[in-house]
Structures are given as structure tokens and as C-alpha cells.
Amino acid sequence: MLEARTLTYKDRVRDVSASFIPGALTALVGPNGAGKTTLLRLLAGGLCATEGNVFLEGQPLSTWDEQALARQRAVLPQAHGLGFNFEAQAIVALGCMPSGREDFALVKAVMASLAIEPLWGRRYLSLSGGEQQLVHLARVLVQIKEAQGVRVLLLDEPTASLDLRYQEIILEAARQQAEEGAIVVMALHDLSLAHRFADKAVMLNEGCLIVAGEVSEVLNAERVAAVYQIKNSEAKHFGVFC
Amino acid sequence: MRKVMRAFLGGGLLLLxxxxVALSVGPVDVSLSEITRGATWELTERSASSIALAQESPEAFYERYGFVYTHWVIVRDVRLPRMLWALLVGAVLACSGVGMQSLFRNPLADPGLIGVSAGASLGAIVALVCVPSVLGALTLPLGAFMGSMLAVIFxxxxxxxxxxxxxxxxxxxxxxxxxxxxxxxxxxxxFSQDAQLRDYTFWALGSLNKASWDKVSLSAPFMLLPLVIFPWLGGRLNAVxxxxEQAGYLGVNVATVRRWVILLxxxxxxxxxxxxxIIGFVGLIVPHAVRLVLGPDNRRxxxxxxxxxxxxxxxxxLGIRALPGGVEMPIGVVTAFVGAPVFLILLRRQPC
Structure with missing residues (x-):
């Protein structure tokens, strides 16, 4: 289990407690600036909380060995600043780093599972934004493929600015990881996608946790209207809430 | 993989x-066989009596050992240290160029960014102008080295x-x-005097012509050791x-990698x-050129x-030594003069 206990980071995340269980895909939702990305980075261990702590399997994240943690927890960021022209499979193979040996059979299998085998040998900077994101997704999947304990996959707006096909592939892959028993947490601003793919949702606003629970309960029209500061009728107009 | 092997093999042969050429060509041409005979003599038969023989009767020495003693002295004491310096300094500049570009994730980074060159310049001019040359020929290098260390730490x-x-x-x-x-x-x-300014200028433009065994043996450990350690960082620099932050998620301790790259x-x-x-453009252009052929994987x-x-x-x-004239052209001038246009051509060809 991945647990946040009274987590605070400056004024961007305030006193958030939540737990994330294996086998479920949890969406972090909320308006821009609600603290979704910050919470995700805290859960990943990329930021240190000013108060509170994150626990993975009952152990504070800060006391985990870096290598051991890297074999179990992978993070897919929103944007990639990679400006060097690696071949696609070399980037996927970076996921082998924590295990210490480059396993190109594994790299190939994971790339095949995302249907990006044709990118093998292609230069990274010549790929489209969607293809680049899939390459990085393959990298993080390779990273935790052979984890001993519970696997944790954290995704920060993985589909931002991607077209429908890539949205489907990426969210479907995340879903599948959850079905295979991983803890999957995803910051997502698109509520209809959250509704379709997530099991659970955590709604944030101005750094505070508003509500956490089953996705259909969290995303009701009145609450969405209040948090996003839109009219009730507009929230219904988006047509995703029962 | 075969491409990589070929590149390394070709490079190695070219270097050899x-x-x-660097050892044998110059105002006095010394043939390769003469160099090998000289080296064999140096390692096996060198003795006070044979040196005395060379001084008293060069002809008898030649009869006995098959090479001209003064030729060997030129190769050993002038050309060899200078060649070693060229190899070491070239490798050092290019290697730290790769390190800086990876650390800053910017293909335009070079070692000058962390203040090495500027600090050394200040140290050098302080040593020349303010400190009487107590240490003789080592005053400037020591001052420059201290200057660059202080600048980097700061x-x-x-x-x-x-x-x-x-x-x-x-x-x-x-x-x-x-x-x-x-x-x-x-x-x-x-505030400097003309002679000091001239010394400073020739140092600042870069030159290998001060090479001697004293200086080479003093400087080599500081360059050789980092060169041996650096390749170990390659895999982790790929993650960087x-x-x-992403490198951290892959289990790489970025602070440690950073400290090592900067220290080395x-x-x-x-x-x-x-x-x-200051020998410019080697640190910038060599990593670029290699990336074009072998790709950006730091391990290679x-x-x-x-x-x-x-x-x-x-x-x-070698080019400088081939130029006619009494005063040598500074090597920093040559590397920048050739390097800058080549760099422009590379930039236009493709991103790397």
C-alpha cells in the first residue's frame, strides 16, 4: 500500500492524507494549480514534504534504498526535456538501470506490448510527441517489470496534448498495470477520461483534499461545479456524470 | 556494434x-628504427659510460648502438613530453566537454562554464604581476591551478x-x-608591465611548447586519474x-554524479x-563530432x-610545428580558428 499521511508541501499541498491500494487505478483530479503534480511528486519521492510523510509498504519513502525503490516505483512525467538523439530502444533500455543489467529481450517485449516495435532503431528527436511519450511509457514499464514487491506506477498527465489514439493506448496500458496488481496513480485533468479509466479518484483544490473514494462518487455534478467554479448545468453538459 | 568497433579501431590506428609522426618529424628527422633503437638503449643499456662515449665520440657511439645520440635526446626530452601533453590535454578537454554537456543537458556546455578557465586566467595574472617568481617556471601554473579551483568551488x-x-x-x-x-x-x-603582459598573453592563447619531463610528470596524475575514473560515470550520465528528477526516479543519486563530474x-x-x-573549442566540438558518428550514449x-x-x-x-617562422603560433588560436567553422558546419547538418 502507498500512503500519504498529513502531507504538506509549502502552500501547494496542505495536510493531505490518502491511501492507494494495489490493483486500483486512482486518478488525481482538480483544477489547474490544485496541487495534483506536487502531490504526485511527493508520492514519488521527487520532492520532500515539509510536513508529513509518504509510506510504501509501511516504510517511509525517505528510508528506502534508492535502487530498491527504483526497481518498484516508476514515474512518467508530463513533459520530457530530452534533447539528445538516442535511438528509441536505448531510451526504453534506460529502464533497466535499477536492475543493473540491460535486458534487450525485455525491452523488445514491452515495446511490442505497446505496439511500438517499429520505432526500434528510430531516432528519438524524429518521433512525434505521442510516439515519444510511448517510448517513455515503455521505459517506466521496463523499470518495474521485474519488481519483487508491489509495483507502483505514477503518471503525471500522461495524455496531455496527445490525440485520441495515444490517449487510449496509454490509459489502457495503465489500466492493465492496475489489473495486474500494481498501484497506479495518475494526475489527470480530463474528467471524462478519469471517469472512463479510473477505479478511484482523489479530488484536490487549492492544495487541500476535497474528497477521495470511488470515481463515480467523487465526480458528481454539484461537487465538480463547485470545485471548478462552473454552473451546475455546465457540469452536466459535459455528460460524463451519472 | 561493428560500427563502434571500427570507429575505435580506426581512431586508435590514426592516433598511433x-x-x-610527432616523434620523428621536425627540424631534425629521426627515423622510426632510430627511435626504437634509442628506446631499447634507454631501457636496457643506458649507463654513464655509454653517455660519456656519446659525448666524447659520437661516431663510435653510432657504430656501437646504431643511432645518433643527440637525435634520441631530442625525441626523448623535447618531442615525447610534448606529445604526451598533447594527448593528455586533448583527451581531458574532450572528456570534460562530454561531462558538462550531459550534466547541463545542453550540447553547448563546455568546461569554461564552471569557471575553470576564467579562474585560471585570474590566478595566472595574479601570479605574474603580484607574486615574485619564487617557484621559477612553476609560479604561473600553480597560480592558475589555484585560481581555477577557487573559481569552481565558489x-x-x-x-x-x-x-x-x-x-x-x-x-x-x-x-x-x-x-x-x-x-x-x-x-x-x-597594472602589468609589458613583459608580464606578453607572458600572460602567450599563456592565455594556449601552447604546448613549455613541455618538459618535470612538468609532464607533475601534471599527468591530475589528468590521468580523472580520465580513468570518468568512463564509470557514463551510464548514470545517460540517465541524467x-x-x-527523472534520473533520481531511476535510482541515480544525481548529487553524487554531479559532484564527481565537477570534481574530476x-x-x-x-x-x-x-x-x-586556454585551448578552446576542443571540449565543445569533439563530443559533437563523436555523437554524429556513434550517437549520444555516454558509455561509448x-x-x-x-x-x-x-x-x-x-x-x-603537428600543424603548428610544421608552420615556418621563429615564434610558434599559439595552439588555442589554431583550435578555435579551425574549430569554429567546423562547428558551424556541424550545426547546419543535423541536431545531435
Whole structure:
């Protein structure tokens, strides 16, 4: 289990407690600036909380060995600043780093599972934004493929600015990881996608946790209207809430 | 893989060839067989009596050992240390260029960013103008080395104390410190005498012609050791290219990698600059050129860049030695004069 206990980071995340269980895909939702990305980075261990702590399997994240943690927890960021022209499979193979040996059979299998085998040998900077994101997704999947304990996959707006096909592939892959028993947490601003793919949702606003629970309960029209500061009728107009 | 093997093999052969040329060609041409005979004599038969023989009767010495003693002395005491310096300094500059570009995730980074060259300049001019030359020929190199270390430490510490992400912060601090330090250099130049200024200028433009066994053996450990350690960082530097936070998620301790890259670069480049002056463009252009052929994987890039750096600087030095005229052209002038246009051509060809 991945647990946040009274987590605070400056004024961007305030006193958030939540737990994330294996086998479920949890969406972090909320308006821009609600603290979704910050919470995700805290859960990943990329930021240190000013108060509170994150626990993975009952152990504070800060006391985990870096290598051991890297074999179990992978993070897919929103944007990639990679400006060097690696071949696609070399980037996927970076996921082998924590295990210490480059396993190109594994790299190939994971790339095949995302249907990006044709990118093998292609230069990274010549790929489209969607293809680049899939390459990085393959990298993080390779990273935790052979984890001993519970696997944790954290995704920060993985589909931002991607077209429908890539949205489907990426969210479907995340879903599948959850079905295979991983803890999957995803910051997502698109509520209809959250509704379709997530099991659970955590709604944030101005750094505070508003509500956490089953996705259909969290995303009701009145609450969405209040948090996003839109009219009730507009929230219904988006047509995703029962 | 075969391409990589071929590149390394070709580079190695070229380097060997250039080394032989560097030892044998010059105002006095010494043949390869004469060099090998001289080296064999040096290692096996060298004795006070044989040296005495060479001085009393060069003909008898030639009869007995098959080479001209003075030729061997030229090769051993003039050409060999100079060649070793060219190889080491070229490898050092190229290697730390790779390190800096990976650390800053910017293909335009070079060792100058962390203040090595500017600091060395200040140290050099302070040593020339303010300190009487107590240490003789070593005053300038020591001053320059201390200057570059102080500048690197200052920039590194300053960059840690700002709120911004580390790489960006270090760039900005580096720009400010470089400007300030060069202003200090300008101030000291204003107060310097003509002879000091001339010494400083020739040092600053870069030159290998001060090579001697004393200096080479003093400087080699500071360059050789980092060169041996650096390739170990290659895999982790690949992860750093993804971004510092992402590298952390892959289990890489970025702070440690950063510290090592800066420590090793400061030591080896500081030493190279202190003794041979500022030799521009090698650190920038060699990693680019190698990336075009072998791709950006640091595990190959680092050793390959060392090889090409050594080749390039040795060729530049051979070119200088071939030029006619009494005063040697500074090598920094040659590397920048050739390097800048080549760099422009590379930039136009493709991103790397």
C-alpha cells in the first residue's frame, strides 16, 4: 500500500492524507494549480514534504534504498526535456538501470506490448510527441517489470496534448498495470477520461483534499461545479456524470 | 556494434600513426628504427659510460648502438613530453566537454562554464604581476591551478544556495562569476608591465611548447586519474540526460554524479589549463563530432571523445610545428580558428 499521511508541501499541498491500494487505478483530479503534480511528486519521492510523510509498504519513502525503490516505483512525467538523439530502444533500455543489467529481450517485449516495435532503431528527436511519450511509457514499464514487491506506477498527465489514439493506448496500458496488481496513480485533468479509466479518484483544490473514494462518487455534478467554479448545468453538459 | 568497433579501431590506428609522426618529424628527422633503437638503449643499456662515449665520440657511439645520440635526446626530452601533453590535454578537454554537456543537458556546455578557465586566467595574472617568481617556471601554473579551483568551488557553492533548479542556477552564477573574474584580469593587465603582459598573453592563447619531463610528470596524475575514473560515470550520465528528477526516479543519486563530474573536470581541466593555457573549442566540438558518428550514449561517447580529443590536439600541434617562422603560433588560436567553422558546419547538418 502507498500512503500519504498529513502531507504538506509549502502552500501547494496542505495536510493531505490518502491511501492507494494495489490493483486500483486512482486518478488525481482538480483544477489547474490544485496541487495534483506536487502531490504526485511527493508520492514519488521527487520532492520532500515539509510536513508529513509518504509510506510504501509501511516504510517511509525517505528510508528506502534508492535502487530498491527504483526497481518498484516508476514515474512518467508530463513533459520530457530530452534533447539528445538516442535511438528509441536505448531510451526504453534506460529502464533497466535499477536492475543493473540491460535486458534487450525485455525491452523488445514491452515495446511490442505497446505496439511500438517499429520505432526500434528510430531516432528519438524524429518521433512525434505521442510516439515519444510511448517510448517513455515503455521505459517506466521496463523499470518495474521485474519488481519483487508491489509495483507502483505514477503518471503525471500522461495524455496531455496527445490525440485520441495515444490517449487510449496509454490509459489502457495503465489500466492493465492496475489489473495486474500494481498501484497506479495518475494526475489527470480530463474528467471524462478519469471517469472512463479510473477505479478511484482523489479530488484536490487549492492544495487541500476535497474528497477521495470511488470515481463515480467523487465526480458528481454539484461537487465538480463547485470545485471548478462552473454552473451546475455546465457540469452536466459535459455528460460524463451519472 | 561493428560500427563502434571500427570507429575505435580506426581512431586508435590514426592516433598511433600521428604519434609516430610527432616523434620523428621536425627540424631534425629521426627515423622510426632510430627511435626504437634509442628506446631499447634507454631501457636496457643506458649507463654513464655509454653517455660519456656519446659525448666524447659520437661516431663510435653510432657504430656501437646504431643511432645518433643527440637525435634520441631530442625525441626523448623535447618531442615525447610534448606529445604526451598533447594527448593528455586533448583527451581531458574532450572528456570534460562530454561531462558538462550531459550534466547541463545542453550540447553547448563546455568546461569554461564552471569557471575553470576564467579562474585560471585570474590566478595566472595574479601570479605574474603580484607574486615574485619564487617557484621559477612553476609560479604561473600553480597560480592558475589555484585560481581555477577557487573559481569552481565558489561557483559550485553559490549555485547551491539559490532557489532555482541546480543546472540553471549554476549557469547564471557561472556567467556572473566569469564576467567578474575577467574584469579583475583586465584590471591587473592595466597594472602589468609589458613583459608580464606578453607572458600572460602567450599563456592565455594556449601552447604546448613549455613541455618538459618535470612538468609532464607533475601534471599527468591530475589528468590521468580523472580520465580513468570518468568512463564509470557514463551510464548514470545517460540517465541524467532525462532530467535530474527523472534520473533520481531511476535510482541515480544525481548529487553524487554531479559532484564527481565537477570534481574530476575541475582537477583535470584545471591542470591542463594551468600548464598549457586556454585551448578552446576542443571540449565543445569533439563530443559533437563523436555523437554524429556513434550517437549520444555516454558509455561509448566518453572513451571515444577522449580518443578524438587526443587525435585532434596532436594534429593541431603537428600543424603548428610544421608552420615556418621563429615564434610558434599559439595552439588555442589554431583550435578555435579551425574549430569554429567546423562547428558551424556541424550545426547546419543535423541536431545531435
Amino acid at each position: 600513426l600521428l604519434s609516430i 561557483i559550485y557553492k553559490m549555485a547551491h544556495n539559490t532557489e532555482q533548479p541546480w543546472a540553471g542556477s549554476l549557469l547564471l552564477v557561472g556567467v556572473a562569476v566569469n564576467a567578474f573574474v575577467l574584469a579583475c584580469v583586465g584590471g591587473l593587465i592595466y 540526460l532525462l532530467g535530474e 573536470s575541475a582537477s583535470m581541466v584545471g591542470c591542463a589549463v594551468a600548464f598549457c593555457g 561517447l566518453i572513451p571515444a571523445a577522449m580518443l578524438l580529443g587526443a587525435i585532434l590536439l596532436l594534429s593541431a600541434d
